[in-house]
Amino acid sequence: MTDALRLKIENLPDSPGCYLMKSGGRIIYVGKAKNLKNRVRQYFHESRNHTPKVRAMVEKVDDFDIVLVDGELEALILECNLIKLHKPWYNILLKDDKHYPYIRVNMHEPFPTVDLTRRSAKDGAKYFGPFMSATVVREMLDVVRTVFPIRTCTRAIGDGKVYRPCVHYEIGQCHAPCAGHIDEAGYHEIMERVLEFLEGNDQPVRQELTEKMREAAASFNYERAAVYRDRLQAVESVMQKQKAIVAGGGDQDVLAAVRCGDDAIVQIVMVRGGKMIGSESHALERAGDEPPEEVLTSFMLQYYSEDSLPPREILLSHLMEDADALSQLLTERRGAKVTVTRPQRGEKRQLVEMALKNAGDAALKREKQLTNSRLRTIGALEELQEVLGMDVFPRRIEGYDISNTQGAQSVGSMVVMINGRPANRDYRYFRIRTVEGANDFASIQEVISRRLKHGLTEREERLAQGQDPVGGKFSDLPELILIDGGRGQLEAALAARDELGLNIPMFGLAKRLEEIVLPGEEQSILLDKHSPALHLIQRLRDEAHRFAISHHRSLRGAAALRSRLDEIPGVGPVRKKAILKHFETMEALEGASMEEICEVPGISKQTAQTIYDCLRANKQKETEEEQHVQSEN
Numbered sequence: 001m002t003d004a005l006r007l008k009i010e011n012l013p014d015s016p017g018c019y020l021m022k023s024g025g026r027i028i029y030v031g032k033a034k035n036l037k038n039r040v041r042q043y044f045h046e047s048r049n050h051t052p053k054v055r056a057m058v059e060k061v062d063d064f065d066i067v068l069v070d071g072e073l074e075a076l077i078l079e080c081n082l083i084k085l086h087k088p089w090y091n092i093l094l095k096d097d098k099h100y101p102y103i104r105v106n107m108h109e110p111f112p113t114v115d116l117t118r119r120s121a122k123d124g125a126k127y128f129g130p131f132m133s134a135t136v137v138r139e140m141l142d143v144v145r146t147v148f149p150i151r152t153c154t155r156a157i158g159d160g161k162v163y164r165p166c167v168h169y170e171i172g173q174c175h176a177p178c179a180g181h182i183d184e185a186g187y188h189e190i191m192e193r194v195l196e197f198l199e200g201n202d203q204p205v206r207q208e209l210t211e212k213m214r215e216a217a218a219s220f221n222y223e224r225a226a227v228y229r230d231r232l233q234a235v236e237s238v239m240q241k242q243k244a245i246v247a248g249g250g251d252q253d254v255l256a257a258v259r260c261g262d263d264a265i266v267q268i269v270m271v272r273g274g275k276m277i278g279s280e281s282h283a284l285e286r287a288g289d290e291p292p293e294e295v296l297t298s299f300m301l302q303y304y305s306e307d308s309l310p311p312r313e314i315l316l317s318h319l320m321e322d323a324d325a326l327s328q329l330l331t332e333r334r335g336a337k338v339t340v341t342r343p344q345r346g347e348k349r350q351l352v353e354m355a356l357k358n359a360g361d362a363a364l365k366r367e368k369q370l371t372n373s374r375l376r377t378i379g380a381l382e383e384l385q386e387v388l389g390m391d392v393f394p395r396r397i398e399g400y401d402i403s404n405t406q407g408a409q410s411v412g413s414m415v416v417m418i419n420g421r422p423a424n425r426d427y428r429y430f431r432i433r434t435v436e437g438a439n440d441f442a443s444i445q446e447v448i449s450r451r452l453k454h455g456l457t458e459r460e461e462r463l464a465q466g467q468d469p470v471g472g473k474f475s476d477l478p479e480l481i482l483i484d485g486g487r488g489q490l491e492a493a494l495a496a497r498d499e500l501g502l503n504i505p506m507f508g509l510a511k512r513l514e515e516i517v518l519p520g521e522e523q524s525i526l527l528d529k530h531s532p533a534l535h536l537i538q539r540l541r542d543e544a545h546r547f548a549i550s551h552h553r554s555l556r557g558a559a560a561l562r563s564r565l566d567e568i569p570g571v572g573p574v575r576k577k578a579i580l581k582h583f584e585t586m587e588a589l590e591g592a593s594m595e596e597i598c599e600v601p602g603i604s605k606q607t608a609q610t611i612y613d614c615l616r617a618n619k620q621k622e623t624e625e626e627q628h629v630q631s632e633n
Contacts, residue, residue: 008064009040013066013068016033016036016068017036017066017067017078019039019064028090029089029090030086040064044058051290053090067082072325076325076329079301091298092295092298101117102120102127104116105128105198107125108124111151112187112191113151116137116138120308140198145173147205149172150190150194151177163178165178165179210228213225251271251313252315254269255296256352256358256359257299257317262286264290265283265284268282269358272311293316293321296318301326309334315342316340316341316342326340380532381395383533384533388507388518396480399543401413401547401548402432402548412444413548414430428474430451441489441491442492444489459477481506482506482507482508482540490507509538510524513526570610575600575607583600
């Protein structure tokens with residue numbers, strides 16, 4: 001601990017506020033405290049039984065800042081804002097920023113509609129939800145619009161203009177307020193029944209549909225009876241997907257937290273109108289050592305916002321000390337009273353137990369997924385390290401391939417895996433400069449030489465400036481290199497490496513038997529076809545091949561486009577460059593109309609007509625030649 005840091009700790013105030021732990025000028029943790037002196041000092045007491053996560057964080061802290069506030073609620077609000085702003089590494093972070101769908105009904109409009117929206121707002125409209133997915137909302141909207149004759153259009157009604165009724169009126173799914181066939185009062189009566197249905201009371205709708213179906217059947221109007229039957233089945237289908245919960249019949253969110261290795265799982269069960277509309281789990285990384293009540297507090301502060309308002313009641317598996325302050329904050333966000341409780345018995349406790357059970361199941365599934373993911377990545381790399389006899393773990397593997405068409409437009413690709421996962425930002429391609437014709441051996445030697453030279457030069461520059469080599473474009477050198485091909489390609493790559501005095505392990509992967517070719521070894525290695533190591537290097541090889549082919553095709557298309565443009569009179573270098581930039585491919589230019597060609601900067605209508613005519617003439621000539629060849633065959 002430095003003298004400056006010790007002095008700061010000794011002079012901490014007895015005041016509520018927030019503290020920002022720093023490492024190298026970067027904020028790595030934000031916390032709140034009723035008493036900053038007592039709370040911050042605890043981190044630096046060696047006798048404290050800190051969790052591994054806290055110990056790792058404290059070891060990195062070289063400075064901290066504090067922000068004083070007047071009370072506990074202000075500290076809670078400030079902590080929430082600072083975490084969202086800085087996203088510190090050691091804080092619990094909710095990464096899911098999606099907006100859940102709602103059903104919106106604005107009864108202040110003369111002829112309201114029922115719509116899907118991603119945001120709830122305090123605009124006087126009624127919002128139902130949030131729902132787990134837009135699919136659930138659309139199913140609900142389909143049922144509403146099937147059962148209730150309400151409008152689905154966006155016409156502006158009420159300005160005295162009368163429209164012609166659409167097909168929905170003809171099939172009985174709308175009363176056509178746009179044509180004046182129903183007044184506001186009558187339409188609002190229907191909308192009141194819609195609201196009742198959306199609130200979860202489907203019994204009146206079922207009863208009405210059943211009676212109408214029976215009346216139609218009794219009068220031998222079987223087609224009409226079938227319509228009511230289908231509507232009744234639609235209502236029953238959508239309601240069966242919502243499990244009934246007897247817990248006061250209100251709106252509740254039930255939250256439970258469990259540990260999952262180094263992470264934590266928060267399960268949220270949504271209850272609206274006394275019915276469970278969905279359940280989902282959130283994984284909070286690096287939160288496994290945190291107390292469950294702290295996990296739930298951090299989750300709620302980030303989860304509930306203007307886009308996802310809290311319900312009137314939140315039931316928790318673990319209750320934090322500052323529950324009153326949290327309840328007050330959520331009340332301000334909602335604009336109405338929000339209670340936060342931990343039920344001990346009864347039906348509400350059963351809901352919490354259900355959430356805990358689901359959280360445990362989600363944690364078990366996540367552990368299995370992580371185990372499988374590790375087997376495909378780190379486990380595969382460990383196996384590959386053992387197979388190749390490497391002393392160093394192959395954190396970064398680079399794969400190389402060459403693509404050309406009869407030696408033209410030859411290009412080399414470099415794809416990267418870091419810890420067994422594709423690092424797309426590190427992918428590079430190389431235009432072959434020194435090799436003429438289809439010579440894959442010389443091409444791969446040029447690519448490896450250029451890549452490693454770039455890396456060594458940039459590495460020296462970054463180290464001289466005190467920077468981490470890992471952050472450069474080429475300075476992060478690989479622990480292992482894969483060459484797509486057999487012994488010839490591998491020997492060429494080794495020659496480029498040895499010329500630079502490096503000792504990076506290399507191997508080839510021959511496609512015929514999927515055999516690993518090693519330098520100086522006559523015998524190849526054949527891995528079991530189910531081997532994770534084999535699957536990993538196959539993915540890397542295939543990705544190198546795909547990346548090379550895709551770039552080669554783009555170069556070939558651009559070359560074809562240039563050659564075609566060279567044959568057209570009046571198209572010089574400037575115009576050719578503008579056309580290439582605008583259309584990019586020959587297919588796009590050949591499919592363009594004369595008006596679309598005119599949109600190219602610097603292309604007049606006369607020049608566009610010339611280009612259009614020449615392209616059509618060439619296309620016609622190619623078609624006739626193909627037909628002639630086919631007739632001879």
